[in-house]
Amino acid sequence: MEIRKQYIELLRELIAIPSVSAKEAYLPEAAHLIADAFRGLGADVIYDDTYFAPFVLATFQSKVPNAKQLVIYNHYDVQPAEPLDLWATDAWTLTEKNGKLYGRGVDDDKGNLTARLSAIAEYLTEHNNQLPINITFIVEGSEETSSRHLDDYLAKHHHHLSADLVIWESGGKNVNEEIEIFGGNKGIVTFDMTAKTANNDLHSSLSAIVDSASLRLSQAIASLFDHHGNIAVPHFYDDIAIPNAREKQLVAALPLTRDSLITQHGIKVPLYTDRNGDDLKETLYFKPTINIEGIQSGYNSAGVKTVLPATATAKAEARLVPNMDPDVTLQRIKDHLQEQGLSDIVVTKTLGQPGYRSDMSDSEILRVIDITAHYYKAQPIVIPTSPGTGPMFYIHEALQAPIASLGIGYSHALDHAPNENIRLTDYNQHIDVIKELIRSYEL
Incomplete structure (x- = not known):
């Protein structure tokens, strides 16, 4: 637990940096802090500030011959915190209250990054500083502003990049407390x-x-x-791109209903799907x-x-x-x-x-699903694509590897809104899952 406390302190330092990419503010400060954290764990680090948002590439090398390659993508930029008067705590101070951590970027995406660093640090400590796979972190600073220049950075450093699997920036549990795994956006x-x-x-x-x-x-x-x-x-x-039968099946199985959506958000107008008769889930995810x-x-x-x-x-x-x-x-x-x-x-x-969808029947995606199901003792909700947006297309173009998105969030994390928060239980569970994913490559 001491390692986890160490990276909570790193999270505290990161939250204190208002790295808002829309304002292009404080981005180098956050990137330097992250690069130093990787160096402290023994990673080979490339820090590239060719463009306005510095790019950090950190690689942990395995000594296992022909080891597989895991890539983890995160970002250190955040959305603006305004309106500040709607925050119950200071937006730029990590605050613990009732088993939760509050602060801008605590879920999207700084907390996910520090949880994964905790997982690497604990695994290295428990296994004589050895890994069964190579792990590369790609950390950018413009995700909230459409990942400007990410494709340029990836092209510049392509000779350092290969992957069998990509773990995406974030994810979490739905309103029914079921863990979700996304494969696209x-x-x-x-x-x-x-x-x-x-x-x-x-x-x-x-x-x-x-x-x-x-x-x-x-x-x-x-x-x-x-x-x-x-x-x-x-x-x-x-x-x-028309969804295939497997993708339609996965979306049809989602617990989302019209009434739950209306209740959750207090929607007071007819839904488009009420007016045009289209399927609500297929419309949300595939149109x-x-x-x-x-x-x-x-x-x-x-x-x-x-x-x-x-x-x-x-x-x-x-x-x-x-x-x-x-x-x-x-x-x-x-x-x-x-x-x-x-x-x-x-x-x-x-x-x-552009957008992107993974093949959710890929063996590496199935590995993530199986590990998650075993850890949580329940089958995760597998979703071919998020209705939101992110730079998966650029990462896939560079790596040609399947992408799975899961993380520390939950249904009331309030990403992009005042009082963004995570639950410490979810944070610690994600650390455990990432360690189990690494351990699965020992076999």
């Missing part, structure tokens, strides 16, 4: 949509003859969907999306201002399933707006990355 393209209808805001009396930018933008957004909530952009669905993240236009302070806004901007995203190209998808959205007579809407790409 959606891609994404984010973009701004901007309408400009005049040189400056006008008196609203002119709305009799002049479009406001906010109305123009609203028309553009509405045109992206039909009345059932399906995406109305031509050819948007053309390239999607692409378009979402409006936020809209800004006109006067939004107290009282009334009779103004006709001259500019309006929306921040938007499309979540992509495998085989969808971010740039092709965005071009189809632009072409659609042109065809709708909305060519004045300026669409500007901000971020993008």
